[in-house]
Structure formats: C-alpha cells, structure tokens
Amino acid sequence: MSRSPAMNKVVLAFSGGLDTSVCVKYLQKNHNLDVITLTVDIGQGDDFKEIEKISSSLGSIDHIYVDAKEEFVNEYVVPAIKSNALYQQNYPLATAIARPLIAKKSVEIANKYNATSVAHGCTGKGNDQIRFDVTIKSLDPNLSIIAPIRDLNLSRDKEIDFAKENGIRISEISKKYSIDKNLWGRSIEGGILEDLDNEPLEDAFEYVKFNNNSVGTIELDFEKGIPVSLDGKMEKLPYLINKLNEIAGSFGIGIIDHIEDRVIGIKSREVYEAPAALILINAHKDLEKLTLTNHELRFKAIVEEQWSWLAYSGLWLDPLFSDLNQFIEKTQERVTGKIKIKMHNGYYRVIGRDSKFSLYNNNIATYLSNSTFDQTIAKGFVELWGLQSITANSVIARNNA
Numbered sequence: 001m002s003r004s005p006a007m008n009k010v011v012l013a014f015s016g017g018l019d020t021s022v023c024v025k026y027l028q029k030n031h032n033l034d035v036i037t038l039t040v041d042i043g044q045g046d047d048f049k050e051i052e053k054i055s056s057s058l059g060s061i062d063h064i065y066v067d068a069k070e071e072f073v074n075e076y077v078v079p080a081i082k083s084n085a086l087y088q089q090n091y092p093l094a095t096a097i098a099r100p101l102i103a104k105k106s107v108e109i110a111n112k113y114n115a116t117s118v119a120h121g122c123t124g125k126g127n128d129q130i131r132f133d134v135t136i137k138s139l140d141p142n143l144s145i146i147a148p149i150r151d152l153n154l155s156r157d158k159e160i161d162f163a164k165e166n167g168i169r170i171s172e173i174s175k176k177y178s179i180d181k182n183l184w185g186r187s188i189e190g191g192i193l194e195d196l197d198n199e200p201l202e203d204a205f206e207y208v209k210f211n212n213n214s215v216g217t218i219e220l221d222f223e224k225g226i227p228v229s230l231d232g233k234m235e236k237l238p239y240l241i242n243k244l245n246e247i248a249g250s251f252g253i254g255i256i257d258h259i260e261d262r263v264i265g266i267k268s269r270e271v272y273e274a275p276a277a278l279i280l281i282n283a284h285k286d287l288e289k290l291t292l293t294n295h296e297l298r299f300k301a302i303v304e305e306q307w308s309w310l311a312y313s314g315l316w317l318d319p320l321f322s323d324l325n326q327f328i329e330k331t332q333e334r335v336t337g338k339i340k341i342k343m344h345n346g347y348y349r350v351i352g353r354d355s356k357f358s359l360y361n362n363n364i365a366t367y368l369s370n371s372t373f374d375q376t377i378a379k380g381f382v383e384l385w386g387l388q389s390i391t392a393n394s395v396i397a398r399n400n401a
C-alpha cells in the first residue's frame with residue numbers, strides 16, 4: 001500500500017460488524033490514518049478473538065480489548081435499575097447507556113496511545129452519534145471525531161457494496177438485521193422490521209423462546225435497590241442478569257416492539273429483547289411501591305422520566321444527570337426486600353413481596369374487625385380534601401344557570 005509513514009492515529013470503537021469494518025478501510029484510505037481498533041466487552045458475548053482477527057485483516061495497527069462488564073453493570077446498569085429506566089415507558093436503554101462507557105474508553109485509549117482523533121460507526125440518523133460525540137467532547141474537547149458512515153451519508157446497501165469491494169466479510173445475520181447487543185439487552189433493526197406491519201420472527205431473537213407452555217416462578221432479593229440474589233442464592237450481578245435473560249427468555253418474556261422518537265426527530269420502529277431488564281425493573285418498581293411513601297414515589301416518577309430522557313439523548317455527562325443520580329441514590333436506602341415473580345407464555349407478574357422496610361400495615365389495611373384504623377376520623381379529612389373541587393363545581397353551576 002502506498003500510504004506515507006508517521007501518520008496520525010485514530011482510535012475506532014470497533015464491534016467487528018459491518019459498519020465499523022467499513023470505517024477501518026475508510027479511515028485508512030480517505031483520512032490516511034493509522035487505525036487502532038477498540039472493542040469494549042459489555043457482555044455482548046461476541047467471539048473477541050475473531051474480532052481481533054477481523055481487525056488485523058483490515059490492516060489496523062493495533063487492537064485493544066477492554067473487559068468493562070463489571071464497570072458497565074455497576075456504573076451504568078445499576079443506576080438504570082434504581083431509576084426504573086424505560087424510555088417512552090418501554091425501552092430499557094441497553095444501547096443508550098452503553099455508548100457513554102464505550103466513548104469514555106475510546107477517549108482513555110486515544111490519550112494513552114497519543115491518537116489525535118476518535119472514530120465511531122454511527123450513522124447520522126440515530127441517537128448513538130449524539131451519545132458518542134457529546135461524551136467524547138465532554139471528556140476531551142481536543143480530540144476530533146470522525147464518523148465515516150455519517151460523513152459519507154452511507155446507507156446499509158451501499159455499505160454492503162463497499163464491504164464487498166474491499167474484501168470485508170459480512171455475517172449472515174447482518175444481511176438480515178442490524179443488531180446491537182450487551183448484557184442489558186439486544187436491539188434488532190432493519191430488514192423486514194422496517195415494515196411496521198411485519199411481526200418480528202423467531203430468527204430475530206436469541207433469548208426469547210416461543211414454544212414453552214410451562215409456568216415458572218423466581219425470587220429476587222434487592223439490597224438498597226440492587227438485585228443481589230436469585231432464588232435465594234447470592235450472585236454477582238453480571239451473572240444474575242445473564243441467568244435471568246435465559247430463564248425469563250425461556251418463558252417467552254422480553255420482547256419489546258414499539259414506535260420510538262429519536263432525538264433527531266425520526267420516528268422509528270424498534271424491536272428489543274431484554275428479559276432480565278424487564279423483570280428486574282418491574283420487580284424493583286414493585287419493591288419501591290412497598291417501601292417508599294406515596295410522596296417519594298410521585299416525585300421519583302418525574303425524576304425517572306428525566307433520567308431516561310437524558311440517558312437516551314446522550315447527556316450522560318450533563319451535570320443534571322449526576323444531580324438526579326444523587327436524589328435517586330438517596331431514595332434507595334430502604335429499597336431492600338424480596339420479590340416473587342410468576343412467568344408464563346411471555347407474561348409475568350409479581351405474586352409476592354416482603355421487606356423489613358415495608359410500609360404496608362395489615363392492622364390498618366384489613367377489612368376485618370381487628371382493624372386498628374378508626375374510620376370515624378376520615379370524615380373531616382374527606383371534607384377538607386374535596387373543599388376546592390366542591391366549591392369550584394358550585395361556582396361553575398351558578399355561572400351556567
């Protein structure tokens with residue numbers, strides 16, 4: 001190859017898939033850069049040896065593998081659980097919370113290897129470009145950012161052509177769908193799913209099974225908002241999440257199929273599978289209902305909505321995000337206890353809960369005669385509670401008369 005020596009270096013966040021493989025070639029050819037590929041392990045379960053081989057076959061000067069599973073779970077997934085984070089009530093944000101971590105690792109590696117720029121394979125149509133760019137610039141404003149797919153306005157079919165011309169191998173699955181995966185969930189896009197009327201087929205899913213008619217139950221223990229044990233056995237969280245993806249997935253649980261509003265204004269159809277995330281968030285929510293006051297719950301719901309929006313929209317490093325986290329963290333002090341869940345045919349519900357911080361008091365809740373709740377004190381409260389509504393209605397009636 002006729003590339004001049006002593007080139008500048010770029011660190012490319014590299015998954016080994018179609019987009020980022022195309023990026024390696026483009027960075028070499030059009031930018032005349034030496035490419036260092038970086039693969040961050042956040043539980044995507046890929047063949048990392050194979051990814052390294054792909055990188056070297058594309059002519060990168062170095063390949064770095066970073067195992068960030070623990071960090072991802074402790075610093076990204078745990079806050080998402082504590083925040084019951086579901087964007088637009090549905091999406092557990094697996095991709096969204098992973099990007100700031102990958103961006104952070106890219107900056108670290110770029111600094112370590114004296115690279116002048118960082119590159120990523122995001123298109124100009126999605127949210128990931130925002131998450132990468134804003135995080136990278138927040139951490140190191142001196143790094144320049146190259147996003148080849150966006151810069152070239154490449155479409156997936158064009159990418160496939162480019163890949164063929166440049167001898168880049170394309171996996172069978174990436175001919176059908178565009179997949180993003182980590183411990184917290186998978187996202188499946190493109191192909192037949194772009195027709196909103198097409199139901200996602202079994203071939204789109206890894207965890208979710210379709211032919212299991214049996215019923216299962218599991219028990220989860222939380223400590224200060226963090227899941228710590230599964231069926232009475234203390235487990236490390238990455239393991240617990242993996243296990244739960246398998247178990248809940250085997251009961252058909254975990255598919256999300258919804259219309260999503262991207263930050264840049266496009267409405268898109270998004271299909272996810274996230275069995276563990278759905279079960280853990282819903283179990284956690286239920287435990288909070290038992291242990292937090294109504295006032296805490298109502299305010300926390302507002303904070304959660306804002307948390308999910310900031311995480312989704314790439315503002316992980318905005319000061320507001322850490323402000324919100326401090327509030328969320330404080331609320332978790334009493335979110336300790338046990339949740340029992342029943343699973344059947346893609347459906348799940350909480351069937352039992354228990355906590356030493358439970359605010360449920362059977363002596364006052366019971367409808368039986370042993371109740372210690374004095375009903376007679378309610379009358380005056382109800383009168384005052386309804387005072388303004390009753391007054392407003394009589395004022396409206398008077399004016400309508």
Ligand code: ARG
Nearest residue numbers: 095096127128178180187270
């Ligand atoms: N819509 C989701 C998000 O913005 C998932 C996107 C996953 N796709 C991808 N190419 N990264 O977080």
